[in-house]
Amino acid sequence: MAEKKSTTSHGLLAVFPDLEPAANAVEGLRALGVDDACMNVISGVPVTEAMLGRPPQHSNVPRVAMGGAILGFSAGSFLAFIAPFMYAYPIQVSTQAYVPWPPSFVLLFELTMLGMLLSTFLAVFLDSFFPNYRPMKYVPEISDGKIAIVVECEHVEEKKIMDTLKKFGAESVKPAEAKQL
Amino acid sequence: MAYGKKETENKPAVYEHHGHTEEHFREKHLMLDPLPRGQMNDMVMEAMTEKPSWKYWLTVFVLASIVAYCLVYSWIRLIAEGVGIAGVNRPSYWGIFLVNTVFWIGISHAGTFISAILRVFKAEFRRPFTRVAELMTTFGLVQAGFSIFMHMGRVWLAYWLMPYPNQRMLWPNFHSPLSWDLLAITTYLLSSTMYLFLPLIPDLAMARDKTTGWRKNFYRILALGFRGTEGEWTHLRNAMNIFAFAIIPVMFSVHTIVSWDFAAATRPGWNSTIFGPYFVIGALHSGMGAAVVVLAAVRKFVKNMDYFIRAEHFDAIGKLMLIISMGWAYFFFNDYMVQWYGGDKWTKQLLHFHEAGPLGWMWFAMLIVNIAIPWAILWNSKWRSTPWLVSTVGILINVGMWFERYIIIPISLTINRMPFTWRMYTPGIEIPLGIGTLTLFILLYVIFAKLIPMIPVWEVQEGQMAHQLKKFGRETVVTVSELE
Numbered sequence: 001m002a003e004k005k006s007t008t009s010h011g012l013l014a015v016f017p018d019l020e021p022a023a024n025a026v027e028g029l030r031a032l033g034v035d036d037a038c039m040n041v042i043s044g045v046p047v048t049e050a051m052l053g054r055p056p057q058h059s060n061v062p063r064v065a066m067g068g069a070i071l072g073f074s075a076g077s078f079l080a081f082i083a084p085f086m087y088a089y090p091i092q093v094s095t096q097a098y099v100p101w102p103p104s105f106v107l108l109f110e111l112t113m114l115g116m117l118l119s120t121f122l123a124v125f126l127d128s129f130f131p132n133y134r135p136m137k138y139v140p141e142i143s144d145g146k147i148a149i150v151v152e153c154e155h156v157e158e159k160k161i162m163d164t165l166k167k168f169g170a171e172s173v174k175p176a177e178a179k180q181l
Numbered sequence: 182m183a184y185g186k187k188e189t190e191n192k193p194a195v196y197e198h199h200g201h202t203e204e205h206f207r208e209k210h211l212m213l214d215p216l217p218r219g220q221m222n223d224m225v226m227e228a229m230t231e232k233p234s235w236k237y238w239l240t241v242f243v244l245a246s247i248v249a250y251c252l253v254y255s256w257i258r259l260i261a262e263g264v265g266i267a268g269v270n271r272p273s274y275w276g277i278f279l280v281n282t283v284f285w286i287g288i289s290h291a292g293t294f295i296s297a298i299l300r301v302f303k304a305e306f307r308r309p310f311t312r313v314a315e316l317m318t319t320f321g322l323v324q325a326g327f328s329i330f331m332h333m334g335r336v337w338l339a340y341w342l343m344p345y346p347n348q349r350m351l352w353p354n355f356h357s358p359l360s361w362d363l364l365a366i367t368t369y370l371l372s373s374t375m376y377l378f379l380p381l382i383p384d385l386a387m388a389r390d391k392t393t394g395w396r397k398n399f400y401r402i403l404a405l406g407f408r409g410t411e412g413e414w415t416h417l418r419n420a421m422n423i424f425a426f427a428i429i430p431v432m433f434s435v436h437t438i439v440s441w442d443f444a445a446a447t448r449p450g451w452n453s454t455i456f457g458p459y460f461v462i463g464a465l466h467s468g469m470g471a472a473v474v475v476l477a478a479v480r481k482f483v484k485n486m487d488y489f490i491r492a493e494h495f496d497a498i499g500k501l502m503l504i505i506s507m508g509w510a511y512f513f514f515n516d517y518m519v520q521w522y523g524g525d526k527w528t529k530q531l532l533h534f535h536e537a538g539p540l541g542w543m544w545f546a547m548l549i550v551n552i553a554i555p556w557a558i559l560w561n562s563k564w565r566s567t568p569w570l571v572s573t574v575g576i577l578i579n580v581g582m583w584f585e586r587y588i589i590i591p592i593s594l595t596i597n598r599m600p601f602t603w604r605m606y607t608p609g610i611e612i613p614l615g616i617g618t619l620t621l622f623i624l625l626y627v628i629f630a631k632l633i634p635m636i637p638v639w640e641v642q643e644g645q646m647a648h649q650l651k652k653f654g655r656e657t658v659v660t661v662s663e664l665e
Contacts, residue, residue, distance in 0.1 A: 044218060044387070045643050046414040048664065057415035065423050079344060079355045091354045103356035106438065110364040113431050114371065120423045121375040125405075127416040132406030140390035142409055145218030145642070181389060181401060181408070 011152035011176035014165040015141055019043075021169035022147040023052050028164045029151060038153040044143050064123035065116050072115015073108060080104035135178035150176050203650055203657060211491055211641065212305055212648035213659065221641065224485035225384075225634045226391045231484060233631065244624040252617025255610055256331065264334040268608040273594040277611035278332035280586045281618060283460075284467065285325035286366070286439055287582060288622075291468025292318025293373060293432040297425045305661060306497040308644045309489040312381070312637050313479055314472050318373040320625045321471075324618040325366065331614055358442050365438040369431055376424045379417060382407050384634040399632075436464045443589065449528040450593040453520065459512040463582060466509045466551065469502045470578035475626065477572035479635060489636045492566040499565030502574065506555040513551075531596040539605065540592055543584045550581035 016022040022041065029039060036055050041047070049056050084091070084099050092098060124130065137150050149170075151161055165173045207214040216224075259266060269276040295314035299307035330336045342353055342363045353360050386407040389400035407413055440460035443451040453459070473495065480490040520528050535544045558564050558574050565571055591606035629635075643664065651660045 041411050042409045043414070044383070044409055045639050045646065046418055049411060049415075051664075052411075054411065057412050059412075059415050059419050061416050061419040062423065065420075083344065083352060083355055087352060093354070093356065096356075100356055103361070106361045106434075107355055107364065109430075109434060110361070110368050113427060113434075114364075114368040117368075117372045117375060117424065117427055117431075120420050120427075121379070124379065124416050124420045128405075128407075128413045130405040130407070131402075133401070134406070136406065136408060138408045143218075143387040143390040144222060181386075181404070181406060 011137060011150050012158065012161055012165065012173055013137055013139065013176035014149045014151070014170040014173040015139060016147045016149065016168075016170055019047055019051060019147060022149060025149060025165055025168035025170065026052055026054060028168050029149075029161065032160060032164050033156050034151060034153045034161065038151060040150045040152075042138065042142050042148040042150065044145055047147070060127050061120060061123040064126065065120040068119020068122070069112050069116035071119070072112040075115065076108040076111030079111070080107040133181075135180050137176040137178050138181060146171070152176070206650055206657065206659060209491070209493055210648070210659065211309060211489060211493070212644045212661075213650060215642075215645040216488070218638070218642050221636075221638050222387055222391060224488060225636050225638055226388065228484040228486065229388070229631055229634065230392065230396065237627075237631075241624070241627060244620050244627060247620040248617055248624055250617075251613040252327075252621055255613040255617060259331060259334070259610055259614070260336065266610045268606055268611060270604070270606075272597050272599075272602045272604060273591040273606035275332070275594060276591050276606055277587075277608045277615055278328050280583065280590050281328040281611075281615050282325050282332065283439055283586045283590070284583050285321045285328060285618065285622075286436060287460075287464035287467040287586075288471045288579075289318040289321035289325065289369070289373065289468065290432055290436065290461075290464040291472040292316070292321070293376075293428050294465055294468060295472060296376065297428045297432070300421075300425045301429070303663070304497075305644055305648070306494055308640045309636055310472075310476055310494060311640065312377070312633075312635055313475055315373065315377040315380075316626065316629060317468070317472060317475060319370070319377055320622050321468075322366065322370045322373065323625075324622050326370065327618055327621075328614075329362075329366075331611075358438070358445055361438045362442065365431075365435045369435045372424070372428050372431055376421075376428055379421055379424065380637055380640065381633060382417065383409065383639045384637055387638060388634060433461055436460045448593075448597065449525065449531045450520065450589070450596075453516055455512060455516050455519070459516055462505065462508045462512050463585060466502075466505050467579050467582035469498060469505055470575035470582070473498050473502065473575040474572045474579075477568040477575075478626075479630070480568060483630050483635060486635070489641065492568070495568050495571045496562060496566040499559045499571045499574075502555055502571075502578070503559035503565075506552060506559070506578070510552045513548075527596065527598050531593060534596050535588055535592065538592070538595075540588075543592075544588055547581045547584040547588065550577040551585070554578075 014025065016025065026039060026041070030036065039054075041052055041054065081099055081104065090098065093100075139146075139148060142148050149165065151165070153161065162173050267276065267278070269278075292314040295307055296311040296318075300311070330339060333339060342360065344352055344355070382404060385400050385404040386409065389397060389404045392400060437457035437460065440456040444453055444456035446452065476490055476494065476498070480486045517532070521532055535541065554577055555574055558570065595603060595605060597603070647662045647664050649660055649662075650657050652658075
């Protein structure tokens, strides 16, 4: 009977002093057979996927922003073109048309921008699952410039992952524990 | 023998241009003088968490007392006794309340200008002071909102401006400039507050990791569970890029719409097609002036800030102030020239009243402090890099811009096409209320300096990662890599 190997079902958290060793470790883990989806890099500055040699992250923010802009434009259209016909008494301003175009542009612009910016803000919350106050895998050293790699991989032996992380310069490698931030 | 030939022959042909050694660059540029991230965090946190001295509490007490009397008590009086105790009357129906509204919206423009425009153009010097500027936008707009509510008088009826369904179907006219104002200012206030909050999240997470007790709970709630994963940074970066691009036209629209409150009226002095850009450049002029004052105050009074905010930053803002001052002078002259040349009897009367009326000194003072003084001082790099001097220019510009708005609003309203109504405007309760808004603006900074990191440390570190010194032949130069 094959011996049961210890795997990182709960994950390992390795702390690196800098970007370079962290990027090398990502490469090393990939060579070991760890899939990119099983790794998560946590940092105190926005290091890009390209710097780490990681696949691009998917983000819904631009799409949600566009959706918000369309909603805002629709709200503006309602106020500019439909609301005037809902007034109990018609508001006729001087010789202007009942629904004048130039002021309508102002309404359309402001509400489109408001819709877009509000939805962009909301999209960050939705995509990042904010607010999230549950315990999470994290170490406070990340704020001080360290880079952490969390590896959660069930099909690769934990010891091999640990050795690879240490080989590429991890300052510490320990089981990733979810803690209250 | 040719001039200087002997010296050239005897000395090695290597020149240190302007003495630009590596040490010189480090002293001068924050981006080339990196400290470990932990140390920078500790410096920012120390400024926030250090036990405040008695001077701090005295300052808070004095400012809060002024706010309580000038803003709270005076506003209660205004509500209880009615707008009759304000100085507005025929023909100057708009007075200091609207002067202050325009003034504070102008102040708020610098935050977006510094943070969004400089971010879009990747101006690296912006990094340490974007937050100080963004706070100015939010705090300034709060004062603008208060001022317009004061002008409204029956402030409890402000909700009439909102499009809400009601039984009598009495909705505001959404094509009226009053509704544009509401929409534009609301859009700008909401967007600038969100734009302030997004880049603050990583710093709040840092503060959460560095504190204990009530502060830890406070920052834990505000940091929303941010850890700094790749996904979180990507979403944040995308959102900040969208905000940086989208908030610029919103900023322009706000002050343009404010200018249309005046320009859309067929009055002498107001009915001008140049008013939109003239107001926008005026807003930037006062906003940049205010930004440099706040920056000098933060550097002087908040601990460890002299590492982050250096002479180079005052130099850079000083250059912007000089360019904006020139732009303001151009638009002012453009506006003046066309009205003067038009030869309309009442417009000429008004222009003469501006210059030679009882408040003509204000018109001349405006030109001196908005044009002559900035041009005389800010051309010089050494003077521009001196915090007290450049912030004094900033204060004077703000005085000048307040005068400009006073001239445009109550003074211009004094002269109209019906001479029998001409009457000077004398402010009443507007004066304490105006002082109250200014004091509240300062008080908010004093309080928030102890509550949120005034320096976006992660942005500073990101900038320091991107900068390096490189040798081109014999010369050492600063190079920046584009990390995004």
